[in-house]
Amino acid sequence: MKLTRFNVRNFRSVVDSGWVEVNQVTALIGVNESGKTNLLLPLWKLNPAREGELKPTSDYPKATFNDIQASPASFAFITADFDASDLAEELAALTGLPRSVLDVVSVSRFYDGEYLVSFPKHKQRRSIEEADAVGMLQKTLGELGSIAALAKEGTLRKELEAAVRSVAESFEGRGPLDKAGLRQAAAKLRQSLPENPAPTSSIVPRFSALLEELEAAAKQLEMPEPGNIEEVRKLVIGKLPRFVYYSNYGNLDSEIYLPHVVQNMRREDLGVREAAKARTLRVLFSFVKLQPDQILELGRDIQEGEKGNEARIAEVFERKRTRTIMLNSAGTDLTKRFKNWWKQGDYTFEFQADGNHFRIWVSDSRRPEKVELEDRSTGLQWFLSFYLVFLVESEQSHQNSILLLDEPGLSLHPLAQRDLSAFFENLSHTNQLLYTTHSPFLVDADMLDRARKVYVSEDGSTKASSDLRRGHEDPRKSGATYAIHSALNMNVAESLLLGCHPVIVEGPSDQHYLAMIKTLLIAAQRIAPKREIVFPPSHGAKNAKVVASILSGRDEVLPIMLLDGDEIGRKTATDLKNGIYQAAKDRVLSTDDFLGFANSEIEDLLPTDFFSDVIDRQLRQADIPFSDVAQAGRPIVPQVESWAAGQGIELAEGWKVDIAREAKKRALARGHAKFEADVLDRWAKLFAAIAS
Template identity: 50%
Template sequence: MLKLTRFQVMGFRSVQDSGWIETDTVTSLIGVNESGKTNLLLPLWKLNPAKDGAIVPLADFPRSEYSELRQVSQDRAFIYADFETDAELAIALADLTGISVDHFNVVRFTCRFDGQRHVTFPNAEPPRSVPAVDVRELLANVRGKIEKESGENVRRASMTTAIDGALRILADVDLVDRDALSNVSASLSEVALPETTSTSLSACWMALVEGIDDTMKRISMSHPNEREDARNLALKRLPAFVYYSNYGNLDSEIYLPHVIQNMKREGLGAKEEAKARTLKVLFDFVKLKPEEILELGKAAATAGAPKPSQEAITAAAERTKERSVLLQSASSRLTKEFRAWWKQGNYRFRFEADGDHFRIWVSDDKRPEEVELESRSTGLQWFLSFFLVFLVESSDAHENAILLLDEPGLSLHPLAQKDLSAFFDNLSRTNQLLYTTHSPFLVDPDRLDRVRAVYVDANGATAVSADLRAGKSTSSEAKSVYAVHAALGLSASNALLHGCTNVIVEGSSDQHYMSGIKTVLIGLGRINPQREIIFHPGGGAKGVAAIVPIITARDEAPPYVILDSDGPGIDFAKKLRSGPIYAGDAGKRITNIGDVLGGLQGAEVEDLMPHNLIVDAVSRTYRGEDEDFRDVAVEGKPIVPQVEAYASKHGITLDQGWKVELAKTVKARLLKTRELSPAIIDLWAKLFEPFSSPVDAVAGTKR
């Protein structure tokens, strides 16, 4: 299954250039109203919609360019999407093109305003040159064999002369391109071989010529981007996108003539089109046709008409009975399927048709009396409507569809929104998901790495950022991340009000690493914390001092503190232990990372991570011209100073928040890897043991 790793929107509605937006199994786009969040989801949907999703120039062209675009060829791309390929597709592309399978780890899809989609392979550039040393070695080896042959002196002389000429061509070059190799071939072509004679000398020469020809073919092969068969193969694997917004929520009473009319109409408004779409999938799902329900409901005669015959009365009764059976069957199917999908309530649905009207009635165990769907919560209306759109539109590629949810669950109670966030995690096991929101209850404080802030930049265009530091942002950007900071505030207040285990770390990067370790340990069953463990970034060693008294409750032991083993961290640990809060046994709640790592001086939280995992992340992010970080990184020494030294040596600028961005990358890979050594798991479990102990060492109370 292909996985969306990043996408970029260009010149679509309010978005001029979003830049590359990294995506995860679940990605949250947060921002205030009118920031353009919807305009980031719609281009993805229109890249490969499961259903509908046509490009509408009047709505989708940037308004400032509408008059220009509608008069010219609409071949401009508005969406670029990079997907990580699976092994099956990569192997198939490699077999088809002759290029190494490693080069097909990424496939890029684009879509233009004329609806044309294009496929490229960013990492599959065929070799256009080979090391000159390899060609020289081939020539020299053949020359040596020719000199050992006996007889045919004239021919042997011409062969060695031709090879010497080829070697002179390659004397001062490091790489051999097609032009140089053509000159080598021209030099070798001066040797004439008899047409019928087959000798070891001739065989030796032919092996040389074939070797040069094979090398020429290798550096002359067409780029996979130019191969229609390769592009079509990838295009067949492009996941479908299912888009859903609140506009499509079902009503309880549906007027069938309008449904039939709207399903056939074009040019409906956004709200009407979304409503018609949901009604269509409703009838598709329950295997009914609105025309059929309307026809079966026709009476035997209308008012003022002659008295109907007995046959007409009987036929009308049969139609009414058939409609009743159809509706009952459809109601049972919807009830059964929805219960299997949504576990938060035991709902029962009943369809009823009365003349031109179609109604949906709902009941459950807590409220057995039936009421209209519209009289139930808008949350239930949203879940039912989304359920229908998701299942029907993605039925052909259920496990591969990518879900795009626009402001999901806005009408839900805050606790239900938190349940919805957990529901998204479960759904992401089979379907990648992107959603927009401005609700802090739909932001998971433990997964801030998957949050992207959407805001309006100084030019009035939609912009996107993974930087969630409001204090460092523009006013508009700071407003967009308010939901994140509100979510963190809710998490912190929950820790204070409901007795979570509080752990203070020095910075945001440490928070990412520690929450990632917590998730892994719980998943492996190595810890079973009785209370939620919350990590609070202190903004450096000194910042910890301001947080400690705020978090420390009157009857609770002080929070745990994890500090680096650099100079400031060690000095501050001593200062805390000498103060009133951490005096005596409470001082045991302070940990320096170096103590956990066997006394490693200068150790930081980064050094708790698997060496290969963090080194690989650094290598992918920061590249020197002639030296890879993997080649110089030393295991067993603090990694942060090594990164800083490597960056300085190669003139690489490390941004102020580089440690946070690195932590996000490492945490994401940590949560996916299945190759963690028992030694590091034991190390983490030992570090976390005090946090997850059922009895507080200082307060002496059970948690």
Template identity: 40%
Template sequence: MELKKFRVTNFRSVEDSGWIDTERITALIGTNESGKTNIMLPLWKLNPANEGEINLLDDLPRDKYSELRKAAEHLKFIEACYMLDDNEAEDLANISGHQKSELEEVVVSKDYGGNLSWSFRYECDNKLAMKDKAREIIQSILSKIKSDETDSDEENPRTEVDRIQLVLNEGLKSLSGEEEVGILIEAIVEKLGSNTDNGTENTLATGIIKKLKELLDKMDRFPLEENEEVISHLSINMPKFGYYSHYGNLDSNIYLPDAIQKMNSNNLSQRESAKARTVRVLFDFVKLNPQEILEMGKENILNNDPERTEIISRKKEERQVLLESASSNFSKSFNEWWKQGNYKFSFKADGDYFKIWVADSIRPESIELEARSTGLQWFFSFYLVFLVESQRRHKNAILLLDEPGVTLHPSAQEDLFKFFDSLARDNQIIYTTHSPFMVDAGHLERVRSVFIDSTGKTVVSDDLRKSEKLKNKNQIQSVLPVHAALGLSISDVLLNNCKIVLVEGESDQLYLTALKNFLISKNLITPLEELVFIPTGGTKGVKSMSALLSGAKNIKPLVLLDGDGPGINMKKELSKDLYANNKDCIISISEYCAVDKGEIEDIFPGKKIADFISRKLIPNENDDGDSFSDVFKEGEPICDQVKEFCESNNFELETGWKVKLAKLVKIEIERDKGKILSKDDPEIENMVKLFNKFYMLPEVTKA
């Protein structure tokens, strides 16, 4: 089960967060006191890996406390939507008798009484599904009868076949009515069973009756939310949430008797508990037993017994060998992740004390861990806890990290991303930050801004330009780390000689980055330099960004524009001005798709992306029962068709829907299941041509 999105309501400063989409790694950015922690805590309390009790006094909104506290037991505060993988959905389909497609997504919610409730977005209306299935069976049999060249045989005389046809045609008409589907099917079965041909059994009628009775049996299945086996399976397999705000930095001098006592205690402060956890994990990681280390150092020499003295000496020697072996293994493992220096850790025991010393290639003398930088201490503890616990207590858990890495140097914060990427293979991660160095400019789809609205409530948005539309000062401040991260990304590009392509928006960046990685993975392109797509905030931003980069790098970057009206106008404007002598550097996406005035979405296989939009973005039907996929027209811009379909069916598209679609498409391409794109799609040829043009065109030195 993978967390797809979640929603917080009536929790502390959050009245209604709206649905918050999640990735394998999701960043919640915002200013201090914006409510970032209040977004993560309800998730933790949904299914906590440790602690996470509900506390009405702390958790109910203070401004509504007197109003809500007496009815809080049934007040829902968190909803989480999970996506099930194919194997999970198939197992539950076998348990429940429902279709696998009905089990793709499940929503679980929790109220302040601690009660869980479940719902299934794609669960079919059982009666409607049965009608459709009955029609399908009858139409299939009628088609077979019609195509059968034999007028009659011994088992199915022609008169009997005609009678069956008549019954089935009447049945089709009755199934279009409002009457209970079970009664209608039973009536068809009864008519088919009455045989006027000398009372002999008719094999054709018997076969049809058998299929319809099997259908009636399936009508008795429980709704998914009432199926105890399904709910039990989901409850057991729902991921736990591990929340961390204190990371338990270790002391360099650990008094073992005290540490052992605290490791076994349940009555500690949050900070002391975090430190005790880190000590426990350290000994676990290096495969040492703290009690054994303590006992091996005991003197207990009686009457100067030489034999006893020898035993004690040997135990101390063995203890030192154990500690040196653990030190060596830990140092090797740690340096695979921490790139800020080549560190050597030494674990030593002195009587009842366990000591941690650190040296590195620049400062070879050993110094106590506590005397080294706070950043090194933090990463030491963080590394231990998450590397060990993510494989054990937190195996497959979702990790909620509050302000990780705040004491780290910016370059070390970048190393933390690599650590996150490794953890995210097995554990989804949601973290809060206000540091631009903790925002990955190459993955803006991971970022959600958290800010306070005009009523003082916490709001979450994945539209990073929403502040410009709402003119909300708090939201503008919340996305400053993103702007800074983009600036740092551009600086990095300039320093590292990457090739820049300016694109209109974030969705273009998402699509093109996904396509680049896909084409490289299939050996369809073999780039010799890195290609970086920089969003400019729309066509209006293309010109100013191009001028900025031209001045900074003394070159004119490549520009990719949509083939719609604004894109055509900007191409003309740039061709007359900045790119008057370099028109080849301006590329229109419509030249690489089979759609006149096409946009970036039109470069993909039309039917595939239309099907995807029907399933993921606008899963509704019009008055004729047609979905968007059914009415999609090849050769016309797909985004225009989406807007037209939604307007005509009174379906309101959410703000930033194009970016949301791009994120979903990018994830699907990365899964490489062929639902959006496969190597054999005819559109691949144009994609390869586009990227080859990017790589072949030189960035022109400014005249």
């Protein structure tokens, strides 16, 4: 099962978060106190790998605390939708419903700990339309009239037809019928059946079949909701991914005072920081397969009265030796596992116990001397602590765990944060991952479609949205949007500082399409760029001149400019060629150059059928699909706008970016092999010009 979206309600600062769409990696971006943590915690508590107990004094919203405390079973705090395609076959067998309505499952958890399972695509019927019921009876009438009756059944046929006709008339104008109405009709019809029909009768079996149809329809209406079937509930809840939550508060210290640890691990009144630390320590000692009190006991020295007791001395020696061997074994195991997981360092870990103290020592190939963990970088402390939680709490079921990381890498250098972002990308091959941040270094400017903005709404509650512009009306107080803008700015700066090949485009939708095409062409081995190609947007043709002058860099080579072939693009191209690009006119490109018709835009680079399918899936409310009217060889955007106007669909501001984001996701999932050769040729021709 794969998480696709979730909604938090009535949890701490969250009244209703709105639906938060989830990718394989999802970044929740928000300023301090926006409530980012309060979106991760309820997800964790939906199905925690370990711990994650509900705590009324912490988790209940203060405004409705009394209401929830009085009736916790009435308040769901988390609802999550999952792609259940892998369970659809089993669910169909348990419910008798088609797989197509069972491949999405929604799971809610209430404050009493109970779960609600439902299937959003399944619409349970409790009545049938009058026309359907009358149609059932009319079909029977027609067939009764066409069946050859026995000689002695002449009057019987008329009686049965009259009974059916009478019930059909009683249905007319009645509206939808429930199960009781259907069974009443069947009972009335049953009165017309002869007690001893002729064994060779053809009329009576057809009449009896109508009674069976009415009963079957009634049973269909009284079927339980699929989520209320106990076997279905057990299957779904048993297959729920486990959530592993980690925050910086849980980072390990290098020296651990065991009596203090024993005391804290038994307490239930710890604060947030102390509780997180205690949790990580529980995980650590679970990994070494020893508890703190066992370590203390195994290391207990000879007491004053035992000094002459040879047997006791030998026993104490053997216990200490056993403890040392176990700790060495755990250190070796951790070293091997961590090396397979974290490729950016060759670390060796060693656990030592001395009296009341437990220590973690670290060395690596560049610094072979052993150093206490606390004296190594906070980044390594974070990675080690998180890895232990991930490894132990998921209990080796890594593939079915979803990782929730709260403000990861805060103490890391900016470049290390960028490495952490790449690490998340690798980890996402086996696990979905959600993380909160306010750092622009953890926002991938090429993957803004997986970013969600977390902000405080007008009523003071926490909201989340994929619209990165949402939030405060005053742009000077844009909060998390600043981190996103900073990420974009750094993307542009890197094209100067790190030797990338910048190609200026008009807007973010161009960014999405060209990044997608670049990835597909590389995968198809149609291009092999020597430098990373980036697509900084000028945010409108008017800004193109300024952006070009900034990006010309120290060698004064003007970057490639790719513009639409529409009126604004043509005017901008003319201005540039008469101005800053006067001596480099060939570096101003138009989409028209690669499409063979005028007034083209970036969207026209995509195959018409593929683009039309994306439009139809995003704008489902149309009576006539766009794919029925789309024409190849003509600018596609004006066609979409004309079709939408004709269908009464209001295209939201920025709709082109939303479509570009969806097209990019679908194309990358589809892969280059599903695109025709002429499309790849056209794209390769464009990138050959870009790389010049």
